[in-house]
Amino acid sequence: MTVRARLAACLFFLNAAALAGGSAVWESHTYEDFLKGRFEGVALTRDGRLILAPALETxxxxGDAGIWSVATAPDGTVYFAGGHRGRLWRYRKGSKPEMVWQAPQPEIFALATDSRGRLFAATSPNGKIFLFENGKASEYFDPKATYIWSLKIAPDGILYAGTGSEGKVYRIPKAGEGEVYYETGQTNVTALGLDPQGRLLAGTEPNGILYRIEARGKAFALYDANLQEIRAIVPGARGETYVAALGGSQAQKQAQAAVSAATSTAPAGVVTTSITVTAEADARAQSGIEVKPKADAPKPTATAMPEAQATAAPAEIPGMEKAAIYRINPDGMIETVWSSKEENILDLAIKGGDIAFSTDRQGRIYQLSSQLSSALLLETREGETTRLIQAGGELLAATSNSGKLLRIGEPAKQGRYISAVHDAGNAARWGRIEWRGAGSLIFRTRSGNSARPDATWSDWSEPITDPARNQIPSPPARYVQWLADLPQNAAVDAVSISYQAPNGKPQVRSIQVLPQWTALPPKLSAPAPSTSSYSITVTDTGEAAPTTSAGTPSQVVPRSGTPQILISWQADDPDNDRLLYKLEYRAASESRWIELRKNIAENSVLEDAERFADGRYIFRVTANDSASNQPDQVKRAELLSAPVLIDLTPPQVTARVEGRGAFIDASDSASPLRRAEASIDGGPWQPLAATDGVIDGRKETFEFKAPSTQGEISVVIRVIDAAGNAGLTRLVLR
Incomplete structure (x- = not known):
């Protein structure tokens, strides 16, 4: 964005924000803001501008559930196939598409064409590789694999196949002849590609490892992605290689769909559950990169189908990365050039000097520039855009949920962008819609009280085209949405909607009262004099009076701190208004509230506990949003604490000595007694029992018996109440 454009944007939003007190503004002006909406013939540029997208031609x-594979022949013929009926289609420019073959299996997951125009088709499950030539299909090779996920023709014309569920790559030099070229130790080889030097690359699942296969049985692991599946591999124009990876295994979803289609007589819809990975396959996947060849396992019969497992889809954790594009540079350095937490990437294709890639979110197609900035090229409005391919200088896209082949052409003549739904938090009155852009833009709005637009929402408003007459006519509601119709040469840079929501009432959610002990600051002692001080009294006889000593004063051990009470609370406001608080208290037996603090922004107060007499108290916190609202719109809320016992007075303790023992009487005016202990000659504290067997009252009597040893002992008795106050007495037994 240019400096002038940035300045215009700043002025635009400053004007939009200059509204009456308490009003709010919903702004959309960045790439991330607009990306949340819906695109119908509209693209989103890298700097956050809505423009017309390329037109889509079907x-x-x-009529199939989806198209899984696409390939182009040297003469420009496009072949495409999918599920769940195993049908192969052909499209030639200027003619209608035609179905040219139906496979014996329900899925065709991979297609490849060689320089002679021959087409290879891989079927699943328990399928084979067929050669389609001169309008006829014949079996080319049977890898004895459950799934055949990928095919690739090397520069020397040799065919390679990636399979599952044993993760093997086959080298097939000619019909009927093939060999295991490399065993990855993974479950599925989901992608095959060539690097700029023509070397074979293999992407796997479930550990997302990318291999460069250098010879039979020899490979180098280029990258171990933190995502589950390597989905696509394409060489770049400057010696680099681009790799797409996703977290929710597409291979497992397609495998389950294939099993369902194979075991059902009716056409199946798109299945989004995953198959269960067997313990043997999972053990191989976890065993590392190098896997030694194993003896061939018993091969399934031609009619055997894998058993369908009723299992959950791969777990997707919100906020975690779901998909990424990696760039492998010629020097071997690998960098992440795009990632998403919301969308799975399904394919890559070179588009000029840029990279086009497709996702499973409304069938979106993005474009990644050589400077690594992404733009939304268009939305196909299909569930997924499964494959991308260049054919005759044009970009073609295949989709699922509705199996279509689309051509991406010149910019459309008109388009529509529908924003995401905005939540005002409460029923709001709508103000103005303001915009910045180019061309004759047409805006409409609608509102409702359900989070998703439905039949209860208002209809789209009449067109708003004049910036001077831009009051939103939609009725007051909690949610609002806008759309923009773009004619040719139009663009949208920024949109804002102002609104006034009723002021929400704050809420005080909790009050907590806790005791604290604050240490007293140390006192600075006076420096000792260098000589002893004394006084001399002179009598009238001239003789000196006897010298008198000042004596040695007793040392006083001061209290190390003062008791305090921390009153804290939690409160919030639905409008995120700044809150001010008032703190009050009263004795539980009284009705008059006494103010402790007023108009404070903090949510805690530390008070000297000694300002309260012993007893039970109730605290009240009142919150208000006066700092953010006009006086007539201020809302308040209050909360009372549970009764709080404040007891700072220790129990009264007396002792009655009887021989080599004593009875101790203890009482407390505020709280019940909890514990009594005795220490003999400064030794450890030993518990004392109440004479009635239970220490639970405000008055208790305890008995102390001296040990059998003879001689004088000093005993300190300590009685502690429920507030932790300790009452002490000392006695001497002889």
């Missing part, structure tokens, strides 16, 4: 609507 070349074929197969």
């Amino acid at each position: 070349l074929a609507d197969t």
Whole structure:
């Protein structure tokens, strides 16, 4: 964005924010803001501008659940296939698409064409690789694998196949002849590609490892991604390689769909559950990169189908990365050039000097520039855009949920952008809609009280086209949404909606009263004099009086601190208004409130506990939002604490000596007694029992018996109440 454009944006939003007190503004002006909306013939540039997107032309609507694979022949013929009916389609420019073959299996997960225009098709489950030539299909190779996920023709014309569920790569030099070229130790080889030097690359699942296969049985692990599946591999124009990875295993979803289709007589819809990875396959996946060849396992019969497992889809953790694009540079350095926490990436394609990639969010297609900035090229409005391919200088896209082949052409003549829904937090009155852009833009709004627009929402408003007459006509409600219709040469840079929501009432959620002990600051002692002080009294006889000593004063051990009470509370406001508080208290037996603090912004107060007499007290916190609202709109809320016992007085303790023992009487005026202990000659504290067997009253009598040893002993008795106050007495037994 240019300096002038940035300045205009700042002025625009300063004007939008200059509203009456208490009003709010919903702003959309960045790439991230607009990306939350819905795009119908509209694209989003890297700097956050809405413009017309390339037009979409439907070349074929197969009626199938999805298209899984696409390939182009040297003469420009496009082949595409999918599920769940195993149908192969052909499209030639200027003619209608036609179905040219139906496989014996329900899925065709991979297609590849060689320089002679021959087409190879891989079927699943328990399928084979077929050669389609001159309008006829014939079996080319049977890898004896449950799934065949990927095919690739090397520069020397040799065909390679990536399979599952044993994670093997096959090298197939000619019909009927093939060999295991490399065993990855993973469950599935989900992608095959070539690097700029023509070396074979293999991407796997479930550990997301990318291999460079250098010879039979020899490979180098280029990258171990933190995502589950390597989905696509394409070489770049400057010696780099781009790799797409996703977290929710697409291979497992497609495998389960294939099993469902194979075991059902009716066409199946798109299945989003995953299959269960067997313990044997999982052990191989976890065992590391190098896996020694194993003896061939018993092969399934031609009619055997894998058993469907009723299992949950791979777990997706909110906030965690779901997909990424990695760039492998010629020097081997790997960097993440794009990632998402909301969308799974499904394919990559070179588009000029940029990278086009597709996702499972409304079938979006993005464009990543050589400077690594992304832009939303368009939304196909299908569930997923599964494959991208360049054909005759044009970008083609295949989709699922509705198996279509689409051509991406020149910019559309018109388009529509529908914003995300905005939550005002409460029923709001709408103000103005303001915008900045180019061309003859048309805006509409609607509102409602359900989080998702439905039949209860208002209709779209009449067009708003004049910036001077931009009052929003939609009725007051909690939620609002806007749309923009873009004609040719139009663009949207920023949109704002102002609104006034009723002031929400704050809420005081809790009050907590805790005791504290604050240490007293140390006192500075006076320096000792260098000589002893004394006085001399002179009598009238001239003789000196006897010298009198000043004596040695007793040392006083001062109290180390003062008791305090911390009163804290939690409060919030639905509008995030700044809150001010008033703190009051009263004795539980009284009705008059006494103010402790007023108009404080902090949510805690530390008070000297000694300002309260012993007893039970109730505290009240009142919150108000006067700092953020006009006086007539201020809202208040209050909360009372539970009764709080304040007891600073220790129990009264007396002792009655009887021989080599004593009876101790203890009482407390505020709280019950909890514990009594005795220490003999400064020794450890030993518990004393109440004469009635239970220490639970405000008055108790305890008995102390001296040990059998003869001689004088000093005994300190300590009685502690429920507030932790300790009453002490000392006695001497002889």
